[in-house]
Amino acid sequence: MGVKNDVAEYFRRSFEEAGVMQHVTMLLNLSNDPIIERTLTPRCALTIAEYLAFELNMHILVIMTDMTSYAEALREFSSSKGEIPGRKGFPGYLYSDLASMYERAGMIKGSTGSVTQIPILTMPNDDITHPVPDLTGYITEGQIVLDRALQAQGIYPPVNVLPSLSRLMKDGIGEGFTRADHAPLSNQLFASYAKVIDARSLASVIGEEELSDTDKKYIEFGRQFENTFVNQGFTENRSIDQSLDLGWKLLSTLPREELDRVDDKLLDQYYQAT
Numbered sequence: 001m002g003v004k005n006d007v008a009e010y011f012r013r014s015f016e017e018a019g020v021m022q023h024v025t026m027l028l029n030l031s032n033d034p035i036i037e038r039t040l041t042p043r044c045a046l047t048i049a050e051y052l053a054f055e056l057n058m059h060i061l062v063i064m065t066d067m068t069s070y071a072e073a074l075r076e077f078s079s080s081k082g083e084i085p086g087r088k089g090f091p092g093y094l095y096s097d098l099a100s101m102y103e104r105a106g107m108i109k110g111s112t113g114s115v116t117q118i119p120i121l122t123m124p125n126d127d128i129t130h131p132v133p134d135l136t137g138y139i140t141e142g143q144i145v146l147d148r149a150l151q152a153q154g155i156y157p158p159v160n161v162l163p164s165l166s167r168l169m170k171d172g173i174g175e176g177f178t179r180a181d182h183a184p185l186s187n188q189l190f191a192s193y194a195k196v197i198d199a200r201s202l203a204s205v206i207g208e209e210e211l212s213d214t215d216k217k218y219i220e221f222g223r224q225f226e227n228t229f230v231n232q233g234f235t236e237n238r239s240i241d242q243s244l245d246l247g248w249k250l251l252s253t254l255p256r257e258e259l260d261r262v263d264d265k266l267l268d269q270y271y272q273a274t
Helices: 005-017 035-054 067-080 094-102 131-139 148-152 182-206 213-230 240-251 264-270
Strands: 059-065 114-120
Touching: 035 059, 035 067, 035 094, 035 114, 059 067, 067 094, 067 131, 094 114, 094 131, 182 213, 182 240, 182 264, 213 240
Parallel strands: 059 114
Antiparallel strands: none
């Protein structure tokens, strides 16, 4: 929706290189196409997805990009009708309009198929409080935030861990799903990485050499976390167990007394003193 020709070609080429083009239904509304078509494109795509999922019992993944372009088309269309604008000129019904699409995901009784959505959007000026990402975050079950600074460092995928979240994760991890240590390890990695950001902020003021030994260890932990844990090669297929083991290896570079989100029993089992 509203993408340039080179972006549309990138998606098409990616599907072809992955050898999955025969499993793809692609609906394109380019940036020079009418905006009224842009407001219809995601609904047409979701109708196709629902037919394939609930009539033919397939598992369907719907990728919608760019939802910001869709919302801007909706704003332009709303303005042309003389409707009263809301925040940043978007129509007051933007929330319910987005919800009417995002909530067309899941499963229904009597069918073994499912619809999963990945809506992609851009944040104008990297502002996560902009109406489109803000409202999307209220409706969806999670978000993955990509960071320009990480991409500039050559980290792929450039996922910014702290603003990213999953509201369904707690129901699908732990003993019987992944591993018993998954939840506490995740909490500790998140908390430790948050301290990395604090240490970097302090270092930008007083210089890294003036930091305490603990803060220096956090700085080094942050580098390794981004370069080995977040960073994965395009062809790398890392399992959950490998990721969990790598997480413990990274936490073992920090002093044991700093790991306050996991109990001593888990630390005795997984912490590797260096």
